[in-house]
Amino acid sequence: MPELPEVETVRRGLARSIVGRRVESARLLRRDVLRTGGRAGPAALLAGGTIAAALRRGKHLAIEARDGRALGVHLGMTGQLLVTRPGARAGRNDHAHARWAFDDGTVLVFRDPRRFGGLWSYPSLDALRADRWADLGPDALRITAHELAVRLARGRRAVKAALLDQAVLAGVGNIYADEALFRAGVHPCREAGSLTRHELERLADSIRGVLREAIRAGGSTVRDYAGADGRPGRQQERNLVYGRGGQPCVRCERLLATGLVAQRRTVYCEACQRLPMSYPHTNASDSSARRERRVRRKAPECSSD
DNA sequence: CACCACCCCTGGACGC
């Protein structure tokens, strides 16, 4: 659920509310939510430490204590980090899996109904980076056309599948992949390695642009997402294709198409995001055409509804 | 190695 803009909004909320605060007590309410076996107990949740920083890489969060300990947080699909300021009414508490109380009375809760998210405890930020962040590509907020070109080069999968791959670039999920491809005028099923230099420039610009716009709006709230202050985002109203299948394209008014790419619901405009004629067979080798047919028989890689 | 299918889990929307 939360992609880069939503995670960045949460990070900023944490930076405002818990950085500089001391963890008076920390409790894990559901053991298996802490994914690092061995390190358990309050110390694994930074108890006794003072929060030095809240960091983000792609969709991953890290909370660092001044003594060096670090806690990785991933929100998965439905994870939330909710801050309750002293004296304020507590937010939702169902599916709360961990709770922190700070020296100024601030309370932080990690809740995650679907439990695709989790917590990872490390003795140092370096250890966290080496274990959890090592395989992440460059942060999508600062992706350049050149970095994108290098990482998409010769790739045969659909460009949308590549954008969702966190090793290619970190932070883009289903919503902003569709938004960035639409803004760049690139069809989601284009072979990743087939994009022209000009298309790569537009795509990199679109990725950075839509992510920045979404951060300004506090993220997209489709269902569960809320910032650390519990407030929903406003970007969902500004998204041009996500969630708008069957509605008119904002550019050409043709009805937006929906399909399935990389097992994800995909919305795009067939007029504004064109595929070359008889794609992909025009530029596919025999072996890839065979692979394409084999894939198509089981589950189409790129199918429209 | 690159890529894909499948799985993890709960809740909300929808149809009957």
Place this chain on the structure above:
DNA sequence: TGCGTCCAGGGGTGGT
């Protein structure tokens, strides 16, 4: 109202 079905923004893993 109640039940069944489908779907959802995430990633990890095992197989091809």
